[in-house]
Amino acid sequence: MGRKTGSHSEITGPRVREAALRLIAQHGFAAVSMRQIAAEVGIQAGALYNYTPDKQSLLFDLMQSHMHELLEAREASRTRGDPLEQLEAFVRFHIRFHLPRQRAVFVSYMELRNLAPDNFSKIEQLRTCYEGELQGILDEGHRLGDFEISDSKITTLAIIAMLTGICNWYREDGRLSAAEIEADYWTLVRKSVGIDAAEPMRHRRAV
Amino acid sequence: MGRKTGSHSEITGPRVREAALRLIAQHGFAAVSMRQIAAEVGIQAGALYNYTPDKQSLLFDLMQSHMHELLEAREASRTRGDPLEQLEAFVRFHIRFHLPRQRAVFVSYMELRNLAPDNFSKIEQLRTCYEGELQGILDEGHRLGDFEISDSKITTLAIIAMLTGICNWYREDGRLSAAEIEADYWTLVRKSVGIDAAEPMRHRRAV
DNA sequence: TACGGATTTGAACAGGTGTTCAATTCAGAG
DNA sequence: CTCTGAATTGAACACCTGTTCAAATCCGTA
Numbered sequence: 001m002g003r004k005t006g007s008h009s010e011i012t013g014p015r016v017r018e019a020a021l022r023l024i025a026q027h028g029f030a031a032v033s034m035r036q037i038a039a040e041v042g043i044q045a046g047a048l049y050n051y052t053p054d055k056q057s058l059l060f061d062l063m064q065s066h067m068h069e070l071l072e073a074r075e076a077s078r079t080r081g082d083p084l085e086q087l088e089a090f091v092r093f094h095i096r097f098h099l100p101r102q103r104a105v106f107v108s109y110m111e112l113r114n115l116a117p118d119n120f121s122k123i124e125q126l127r128t129c130y131e132g133e134l135q136g137i138l139d140e141g142h143r144l145g146d147f148e149i150s151d152s153k154i155t156t157l158a159i160i161a162m163l164t165g166i167c168n169w170y171r172e173d174g175r176l177s178a179a180e181i182e183a184d185y186w187t188l189v190r191k192s193v194g195i196d197a198a199e200p201m202r203h204r205r206a207v
Numbered sequence: 208m209g210r211k212t213g214s215h216s217e218i219t220g221p222r223v224r225e226a227a228l229r230l231i232a233q234h235g236f237a238a239v240s241m242r243q244i245a246a247e248v249g250i251q252a253g254a255l256y257n258y259t260p261d262k263q264s265l266l267f268d269l270m271q272s273h274m275h276e277l278l279e280a281r282e283a284s285r286t287r288g289d290p291l292e293q294l295e296a297f298v299r300f301h302i303r304f305h306l307p308r309q310r311a312v313f314v315s316y317m318e319l320r321n322l323a324p325d326n327f328s329k330i331e332q333l334r335t336c337y338e339g340e341l342q343g344i345l346d347e348g349h350r351l352g353d354f355e356i357s358d359s360k361i362t363t364l365a366i367i368a369m370l371t372g373i374c375n376w377y378r379e380d381g382r383l384s385a386a387e388i389e390a391d392y393w394t395l396v397r398k399s400v401g402i403d404a405a406e407p408m409r410h411r412r413a414v
Numbered sequence: 415t416a417c418g419g420a421t422t423t424g425a426a427c428a429g430g431t432g433t434t435c436a437a438t439t440c441a442g443a444g
Numbered sequence: 445c446t447c448t449g450a451a452t453t454g455a456a457c458a459c460c461t462g463t464t465c466a467a468a469t470c471c472g473t474a
Binding site for chain 2: 026027028029030031110113114150151154155157158159160161162164165166168169176180181183184185187188189191192193194196
Binding site: 213252256 | 430432433434435437438439440441
C-alpha cells in the first residue's frame with residue numbers, strides 16, 4: 001500500500017471525471033457508487049476524495065463544467081446578421097456542440113433532481129441563461145417582422161427540446177451524418193418560425 | 208403485528224404503485240428504497256412483496272402500464288381525415304394525454320437505463336409502436352403532397368421530442384393554459400411540415 | 415542521497431440495501 | 445361462531461453505501 005508508481009493528480013483527476021461521467025450517464029448518479037468509479041480508474045475509493053470533497057460535488061462539477069463550456073462556446077460562436085442568420089447560427093451551433101457530448105448532455109438533463117437545492121439553482125440559472133440566447137433572437141426576429149411567433153418562451157423551449165432530443169438517438173455510425181441532421185433540423189426550425197401563408201397568428205406577450 | 212384492520216389488496220396495491228411513481232419521479236429509481244415506498248403507503252417493506260416480485264418488476268410495471276395506456280388511448284382517439292387533420296389530431300392527443308401524466312412520462316423516459324435488458328426491449332418496442340403512428344401520418348402526407356418533409360423518421364423524433372418536452376416545464380397554475388399550449392404547438396408542428404415557400408426541399412428515403 | 419509533500423492504500427465506521435419468512439392478526443364465507 | 449385464506453409485521457440475512465484517516469509509498473527537489 002501507499003502511493004502508486006506513476007500516480008499524478010493531473011492524470012488521475014481527469015480520469016476520475018471521465019469515469020464518473022461515463023458511469024453516471026450509463027447507470028444514473030444514484031446507481032453508481034464511489035467504489036465503482038474508483039475501480040474504473042484503478043484506485044481505491046478513498047483516493048477519490050483527493051479529487052472531490054464528496055459525491056454530490058462530483059456530480060455538480062460535471063454539470064457545471066458542461067454548462068460553462070456550453071455558454072463559453074456559444075459566446076465564441078456568436079455572429080452578426082439578421083435574425084434568420086442568427087437563428088441558423090444558433091441551431092447549427094447547438095447541434096454541433098451537443099452531438100459530441102451526448103453523455104454530458106444526458107447527465108445534465110437527467111440528474112438535475114439529484115442535485116442539492118443550491119446546486120440545482122446554479123445549474124438552472126446557467127440553463128436559463130442559454131435559453132435566453134435563443135429567446136433573444138426570436139424576440140428580435142418577431143420585432144422586425146422576420147418571424148411569426150405566438151409566444152417566444154414556448155417557441156424557445158420547443159426548439160431546444162427538439163434539438164437536444166437528437167442526443168437521445170444519434171449514433172456516430174448511424175444512418176445520417178451530423179451534417180444531414182443539422183440541415184434537416186435547421187429546415188424544421190426555419191419553417192416553424194417562418195411567415196405562415198396557411199393561417200396568420202397573433203402574438204401573445206409574455207407576462 | 209399481523210394483518211392490519213381495513214387492509215385490502217385492492218386498496219394497498221394501487222397505493223403502492225402511486226407511491227412508487229411519485230417517489231421515483233421525484234428522486235429516481237435507484238435513489239428510492241423499498242422501505243421509503245412502504246413508509247409512504249404506511250406499511251412495512253416486507254408487505255410490498257405481496258404486490259411485486261421485486262423492485263425491478265415494480266418499475267417495469269409502472270412503465271409498461273403507462274405505455275399500454277398511451278397506445279390504447281391513441282387507438283381510441285384515431286380519426287379519419289386527410290393527413291393534416293390526422294396530424295392535428297395526433298398532436299392534440301399527445302399533449303392532452305401527456306400533460307396530466309407528467310410523473311409517469313418522467314419515469315418512462317428517465318428510468319429506461321434502470322430496466323433489465325429484457326424489460327428495456329419491451330418498453331422500447333411499445334415506444335417504437337407509438338412513434339410509428341406519427342410516422343405513418345407523415346409518410347402518407349408526404350405521399351399525397353400535403354407535407355414537405357425531408358426525412359419522416361427525423362421529423363417524427365423531432366416532433367415527439369418537442370411535444371413531450373412540454374412535460375418538463377408545464378405547471379397547472381402556470382402562465383399558459385393547456386388549450387393555449389395545444390394551439391401553439393399545433394401551429395409549430397403544422398408549419399414545420401407545411402409547404403415551404405422559402406426554400407424547397409428534397410426528400411430523402413429512409414434506409 | 416536525503417527529505418518533504420503528494421498520492422494511495424486498506425481498514426474501519428455507522429448506517430442503509432433488497433429480500434425472505436415464520437408468526438400473527440384480520441376479513442369474509444359457511 | 446368457526447375456519448380458511450389474505451394481509452401484515454418484524455426480525456434476520458448478507459452485502460453495499462459514502463466517508464474518514466493513519467500508515468505507507470512514491471515523486472521531485474535540493
